[in-house]
Amino acid sequence: xxxxxxxxxxxxxxxxxxxxxxxxxxxxxxxxxxxxxxxxxxxxxxxxxxxxxxxxxxxxxxxxxxxxxxxxxxxxxxxxxxxxxxxxxxxxxxxxxxxxxxxxxxxxxxxxxxxxxx
Numbered sequence: 001x002x003x004x005x006x007x008x009x010x011x012x013x014x015x016x017x018x019x020x021x022x023x024x025x026x027x028x029x030x031x032x033x034x035x036x037x038x039x040x041x042x043x044x045x046x047x048x049x050x051x052x053x054x055x056x057x058x059x060x061x062x063x064x065x066x067x068x069x070x071x072x073x074x075x076x077x078x079x080x081x082x083x084x085x086x087x088x089x090x091x092x093x094x095x096x097x098x099x100x101x102x103x104x105x106x107x108x109x110x111x112x113x114x115x116x117x118x
Contacts, residue, residue: 009029009114011028013068013112030072030075030079037085043085048113049068049072049088049089049091050109050112051064052093052096053096053109060092063092069089087117093109097111
């Protein structure tokens with residue numbers, strides 16, 4: 001599949017520190033994403049997890065990003081979006097949006113992205 005468009009949403013999916021557990025603050029944002037996907041049943045979406053370059057205890061950044069993408073997919077499935085429409089992928093720190101030298105850059109790199117697939 002190739003990406004044909006990125007879904008731009010206002011807000012950030014929130015996780016507990018160094019964890020793939022979603023916080024309650026993510027609920028309204030993910031409900032909005034689910035509503036969008038339920039209104040457009042033809043869309044298939046890749047859910048990408050990304051991290052900064054800071055080391056984690058107990059897992060690699062790649063494993064953390066994969067777990068976060070899977071947690072988002074699970075939340076969307078609970079909201080009624082079919083699993084066959086969701087592709088979770090973790091990239092770890094491999095695709096940064098900013099430098100990792102300061103906290104602002106690291107915050108931009110810790111993210112979840114939604115990409116519409118063809």
